[in-house]
Amino acid sequence: MVPPEQLLAYIAQLSLKRIPGVGPKSLERLQNAGYYLGQDIQAAELGRLQQLLGEKAGWLLQQRCNGIDPRPVVTERSRKSVGCEETLRHDFQHLRQVEQFLDDVLLPQLKKRLGQARWQDTHIKSQTVKLKFSDFQQTTVSRTAKTVSPSLFYQLVREASERRNQRSVRLVGLSVALPDPDEQLQLELALD
Structure with missing residues (x-):
């Protein structure tokens, strides 16, 4: 949290890539023109920024670098996925080791994070397994x-393991994508 009296100084030291709305192409244009930090934009002429980025984008950037952003602060958002992964102390050479790690470590962790007594009580959109190999x-x-x-996690691990090509496994991860609560809402039709 930044107190209002420290806002301009805080923004002044920020890299422009940290300012909302500055993507890779905008950042490249700004850096080519000698703008790197929030303080560079705070001191810049609006016309020059609009020349570089366009009328609206230049104006927005100057506003944001001067602490003017009327968008509401969102402190809560709905969770989109739940997962767990672990980098292994020693790489696994065999599928059976990965399956045993799922059984002993990752599945209990995932169940705890989901907060359900039974697997079937958690409604999801998809399940994912991630493996990272010795070559990263x-x-x-x-x-x-x-x-x-x-x-299904065990089936996914077997399928992912087929892509090992003699490499050992250094990280294993499991995740589930959760349904968007807004997708559950039915729209009302305005019928007269």
Whole structure:
């Protein structure tokens, strides 16, 4: 949290890539023109910024770097997924080791994070398994599902493991995508 009296000084030291609305292309244009920090924009002429970024984007950037942003602060958002992953102390060479790790560590962690007594009580959109290999390449496998199924995780691990190509496994992860609560709402039709 930044107190109002420290807002301009806080923004002044921020890299422009941290300012909402500054993407990779805008950042490149700004840096090519010598703008790197919030303080550079605070001192810049509006016309120059609009020349670089366009009328609206230049104006918005100057507003935000001067602490003017009328958008409401959102402190809560709905959770989109729940997952757990662990980098292993020692790489696994065999599928059976990965399956045992699922059984002993990751499935209990996931169940605890979901906060349900039974797997079938958690409604989801999909399940995903992630494996990272000894060469730091990774693969993920997902399937659509309505409720969590531990057996599906084992199927996904076997499928992901087929992509190992003799590499050992250094990280294993599980996740479920949760349904958007707004998708459950039925729209009302205005019938006269």
